[in-house]
Amino acid sequence: MxxxxxxxxxxxxxxxxxxxxxxxVEAKHPILQQASFxxxxxxxxxxxxxxxLLSAKFGHYDIEEIKKVAVTLELIHTASLVHxxxxxxxxxxxxxxxxxxxxxxxxxxxxxxxLFAKAIEYITLIEKPEAHQLLSRAIHELTIGEIEQIRYQxxxxxxxxxxLRRIKRKTALLIAISCQLGALASxxxxxxxxxxxxxxxxxxxxxxxxxxxxxxxxxxKEIGKPAGGDLKQGHITLPVLYALSNEEIRTxxxxxxxxxxxxxxxxxxxxxxxxxxxxxxxxxxxxxxxxQKAYExxxxxxxxxxKKSLIQIAQYIGSRKF
Amino acid sequence: MxxxxxxxxxxxxxxxxxxxxxxxVEAKHPILQQASFxxxxxxxxxxxxxxxLLSAKFGHYDIEEIKKVAVTLELIHTASLVHxxxxxxxxxxxxxxxxxxxxxxxxxxxxxxxLFAKAIEYITLIEKPEAHQLLSRAIHELTIGEIEQIRYQxxxxxxxxxxLRRIKRKTALLIAISCQLGALASxxxxxxxxxxxxxxxxxxxxxxxxxxxxxxxxxxKEIGKPAGGDLKQGHITLPVLYALSNEEIRTxxxxxxxxxxxxxxxxxxxxxxxxxxxxxxxxxxxxxxxxQKAYExxxxxxxxxxKKSLIQIAQYIGSRKF
Numbered sequence: 001m002x003x004x005x006x007x008x009x010x011x012x013x014x015x016x017x018x019x020x021x022x023x024x025v026e027a028k029h030p031i032l033q034q035a036s037f038x039x040x041x042x043x044x045x046x047x048x049x050x051x052x053l054l055s056a057k058f059g060h061y062d063i064e065e066i067k068k069v070a071v072t073l074e075l076i077h078t079a080s081l082v083h084x085x086x087x088x089x090x091x092x093x094x095x096x097x098x099x100x101x102x103x104x105x106x107x108x109x110x111x112x113x114x115l116f117a118k119a120i121e122y123i124t125l126i127e128k129p130e131a132h133q134l135l136s137r138a139i140h141e142l143t144i145g146e147i148e149q150i151r152y153q154x155x156x157x158x159x160x161x162x163x164l165r166r167i168k169r170k171t172a173l174l175i176a177i178s179c180q181l182g183a184l185a186s187x188x189x190x191x192x193x194x195x196x197x198x199x200x201x202x203x204x205x206x207x208x209x210x211x212x213x214x215x216x217x218x219x220x221k222e223i224g225k226p227a228g229g230d231l232k233q234g235h236i237t238l239p240v241l242y243a244l245s246n247e248e249i250r251t252x253x254x255x256x257x258x259x260x261x262x263x264x265x266x267x268x269x270x271x272x273x274x275x276x277x278x279x280x281x282x283x284x285x286x287x288x289x290x291x292q293k294a295y296e297x298x299x300x301x302x303x304x305x306x307k308k309s310l311i312q313i314a315q316y317i318g319s320r321k322f
Numbered sequence: 323m324x325x326x327x328x329x330x331x332x333x334x335x336x337x338x339x340x341x342x343x344x345x346x347v348e349a350k351h352p353i354l355q356q357a358s359f360x361x362x363x364x365x366x367x368x369x370x371x372x373x374x375l376l377s378a379k380f381g382h383y384d385i386e387e388i389k390k391v392a393v394t395l396e397l398i399h400t401a402s403l404v405h406x407x408x409x410x411x412x413x414x415x416x417x418x419x420x421x422x423x424x425x426x427x428x429x430x431x432x433x434x435x436x437l438f439a440k441a442i443e444y445i446t447l448i449e450k451p452e453a454h455q456l457l458s459r460a461i462h463e464l465t466i467g468e469i470e471q472i473r474y475q476x477x478x479x480x481x482x483x484x485x486l487r488r489i490k491r492k493t494a495l496l497i498a499i500s501c502q503l504g505a506l507a508s509x510x511x512x513x514x515x516x517x518x519x520x521x522x523x524x525x526x527x528x529x530x531x532x533x534x535x536x537x538x539x540x541x542x543k544e545i546g547k548p549a550g551g552d553l554k555q556g557h558i559t560l561p562v563l564y565a566l567s568n569e570e571i572r573t574x575x576x577x578x579x580x581x582x583x584x585x586x587x588x589x590x591x592x593x594x595x596x597x598x599x600x601x602x603x604x605x606x607x608x609x610x611x612x613x614q615k616a617y618e619x620x621x622x623x624x625x626x627x628x629k630k631s632l633i634q635i636a637q638y639i640g641s642r643k644f
Contacts, residue, residue, distance in 0.1 A: 083435065087428050106409050106472065109431050113405065114465040116435075120442055121458040129449040136443035143436040150428065151353070 007046075009309065010053050013063050017049050017070045024071065024118055035099045035111045036078070047207070048073040048175060050313065052182035055196045057306035059186025065126065069181045072123040072135065077174060079115035080142060082108050087150060088233050092225045131184055138177040145169025154234035154260050156244060163241055164205070167212075172204030195300045199310065202294035207317050209287040212237035213280055214320075216271060228271045234260060238286065239279035249277050291318050329368075331631065332375050335385050339371050339392045346393065346440055357421045357433045358400070369529070370395040370497060372635065374504035377518045379628035381508030387448065391503045394445040394457065399496065401437035402464060404430050409472060410555050414547045453506055460499040467491025476556035476582050478566060485563055486527070489534075494526030517622045521632065524616035529639050531609040534559035535602055536642075538593060550593045556582055560608065561601035571599050613640050 007014055025036035049070035056066040084090070085098040086108045092098060100108035116139075123135050148166050152158055179200030183193040214223050215230045216239050230237050234257075236244075243249045252273055256266040274280075294314050301307055329336055347358035371392035378388040406412070407420040408430045414420060422430035438461075445457050470488050474480055501522030505515040536545050537552045538561050552559050556579075558566075566572045574595055578588040596602075616636050623629055 083431060086431060105427060105431075109405060109408060109427075110465065110469045110472065113434075113438075114462075114469060116438065117458070117462040117465040121455075121462045124451060124455040124458050127451040129446060129451055129454070132451070132454050133443075133446040136439065136446050140436075140439040140443045143432065143439040147353075147432045147436060150432065 007050055007309075009305065010050060013053055013067075014046065014049060016063060017053075017067050017074070018046075020067055020071050021074060024075070024122070025115075035082075035103065035107065036115060044078075046074065047313070048077055048178040051175065051178045051200060051203075051310075052185075054306045054309050054313075055179040055182030055200075056186040056188075057304060058183055058192050058196065058301060059188030061186050065185050066182060068122060068125045069131070069178075069185045072119045073174065073178045073181070075115050075119035075122065076135075076139060076142075079112045079119065080146070080174075082112035082115065083146065086112075087146070088229070088235075090225065090229070096224075126185055128184065131181055134177055134181060134184070138173045141169045141173050145171075145173075149235065152236060154257065155236065156250075156254060158236055158241070160238075160241065163236065163238060167205060167208040168201075171208040171211075172201050175204030175207065176200035192301060195297045199294050199297040202290045202297065203314055203317060206287040206290040206294065206314070209238055209283055209290070210317055210320060213239060213283050213287070216274060217280060228267050231270060231274075232262060232267055238283040239277075240274050242279035242282045243274045243277035246277060249273060288318060291315075329372055329631075331627065332372060335375055335389075336368065336371060338385060339375075339389050339396070340368075342389055342393050343396060346397070346444070347437075353425060353429060353433075357404075357425065357429065358437060366400075368396065369635070370399055370500040373497065373500045373522060373525075373632075374507075376628045376631050376635075377501040377504030377522075378508040378510075379626060380505055380514050380518065380623060381510030383508050387507050388504060390444060390447045391453070391500075391507045394441045395496065395500045395503070397437050397441035397444065398457075398461060398464075401434045401441065402468070402496075404434035404437065405468065408434075409468070410551070410557075412547065412551070418546075448507055450506065453503055456499055456503060456506070460495045463491045463495050467493075467495075471557065474558060476579065477558065478572075478576060480558055480563070482560075482563065485558065485560060489527060489530040490523075493530040493533075494523050497526030497529065498522035514623060517619045521616050521619040524612045524619065525636055525639060528609045528612040528616065528636070531560055531605055531612070532639055532642060535561060535605050535609070538596060538602060550589050553592060553596075554584060554589055560605040561599075562596050564601035564604040565596045565599035568599060571595060610640060613637075 022037070026033060052070040052073055053063075053066060056069075082099050085100050086105050090098050091101045098108070099111050120136075120139075123132060126132075145166055145168075149170060152162060152166065176197045177200070179196035180193050183196045188196075212230065215227060215237065218227055220226050231240060240253070244253065253270050256262050256270050262270070291314050295311065298307055298310060344359070348355060374392040374395055375385075375388060378391075404421050408422050408427050411422075412420050413423045420430070421433050442458075442461075445454060448454075467488055467490075470484075471492060474484060474488065498519045499522070502515050502519035505518045510518075534552065537549060537559065540549055542548050553562060562575075566575065575592050578584050578592050584592070613636050617633065620629055620632060
């Protein structure tokens with residue numbers, strides 16, 4: 001199942017959102033425009049706008065209102081990727097050179113700032129203070145998540161709780177908010193908003209865990225960046241966290257890192273060790289558990305066609321290869 | 323005249339704002355907290371909170387409501403300084419080591435992101451979508467201003483218009499918004515809000531021009547960073563812009579820069595050339611013109627004590643040495 005198939009019913013509205021995104025990044029500054037534009041054109045899965053539109057179907061769906069949320073969420077997501085790439089010294093993203101690689105860290109910083117600012121401005125087109133509050137809180141958590149990601153780099157003594165809290169802030173909350181704000185913008189009932197928030201949260205957790213698995217199992221072609229990047233950067237994600245819980249494996253892995261660096265040769269070895277540790281299967285199990293919880297939230301929602309699409313998105317996340 | 327004297331009538335409210343700022347940066351992340359905290363404690367002139375409080379006096383002054391704006395504006399200002407220091411490779415700010423010098427660019431980037439996020443979240447405590455809109459637009463312009471600052475670095479062929487547009491975005495709009503939002507938060511009449519906005523805009527322009535003058539005339543002790551930093555970084559501000567309009571001086575200055583670098587020895591010479599070019603007096607004249615316009619805006623406002631304080635702030639800006 002491809003996401004484009006899932007989105008079939010939303011195609012025209014999603015491309016409307018897409019056009020709006022393009023219009024927004026038409027900044028007067030040439031580098032800025034090019035940087036933002038390339039990034040957006042490079043694609044990405046548009047998970048957030050898709051979820052916004054589907055969630056809005058549970059209320060009074062008016063694309064003019066809904067697009068404000070959809071555009072905002074994609075802008076924030078894109079902004080956070082630009083800043084993430086600075087942290088990770090990432091050279092490629094979505095199969096293309098990152099802003100920081102093509103230009104430099106400073107340009108990347110300001111491109112991110114600009115996209116954040118645009119996003120915040122765009123959400124105020126919705127004249128609902130509650131929407132602004134929910135969004136700004138999520139952004140606040142997002143920035144703490146980013147900072148914690150640095151804080152826990154190369155920290156080998158962390159536990160599952162640290163990891164889950166980090167991916168909640170870094171990924172799940174923004175996806176949760178996409179669903180909630182979609183429903184809020186269409187004036188869906190409060191209860192529906194909350195179930196959609198929870199659905200988004202669980203889906204978001206599964207999404208990030210899957211992302212972290214793919215960094216071990218995916219090929220560069222599939223994931224648009226070299227595999228093993230997380231570990232190389234010292235990001236302790238679920239697969240290696242599981243592996244580290246075995247003292248023998250731990251002793252085999254840790255000496256490969258010297259002053260926060262690992263050779264490509266050693267990296268390949270450590271990736272293999274993690275894969276053989278059962279860390280992938282364990283991560284998959286945790287991800288599936290979150291997906292299960294996501295499905296359960298949907299049971300509270302009315303049986304409209306959008307509900308089926310939400311289920312399919314959750315299924316896609318459970319099975320995606322990129 | 324010292325700012326602290328000006329603020330005498332606001333002392334208890336300003337220190338209330340100060341306490342709130344400290345509370346806000348009490349993040350759980352130790353580096354983040356230390357970075358934000360030191361930055362805030364290092365002081366700065368609190369021009370923006372001061373203007374917010376004074377502007378609010380023209381409406382129904384309720385410190386609980388007003389502080390939301392005052393805190394927000396100081397947070398945004400601080401956030402933009404942190405990111406600015408990354409761009410400028412600045413080692414000191416307000417007489418202390420910058421975040422990027424004490425830690426690194428990445429930490430500075432995220433500290434800025436975090437403070438921005440906190441600000442945006444804080445303003446939503448005011449349940450007025452208009453306030454959110456005005457603020458987000460100003461932030462948007464601010465980010466463009468930051469980008470233009472990079473774009474025009476070492477660009478010797480720029481004119482007064484480029485410079486004024488840049489300082490408008492970088493400084494004046496945020497000061498204008500401080501006044502406008504203070505008035506808006508206290509439900510002052512629309513017309514009063516607009517005059518205060520314009521007052522703030524003119525004061526902000528004068529403030530930045532004065533800042534740019536001080537970078538030529540101030541001592542390191544006075545301005546909390548080495549003099550001539552702007553020029554060294556290739557920032558073409560008003561004094562040198564004026565000097566460059568003289569072909570002879572231009573020919574004397576430009577060869578000192580080689581691949582965007584200038585030796586400290588040459589820098590001292592160029593600073594002298596600019597000072598002798600009449601560029602300082604010219605800049606002072608332009609600044610005074612803006613201050614004059616600021617005073618004129620105040621004529622439309624009722625004669626309450628806050629008005630006298632606004633006049634004094636404008637006078638302070640015209641005469642400040644740091």
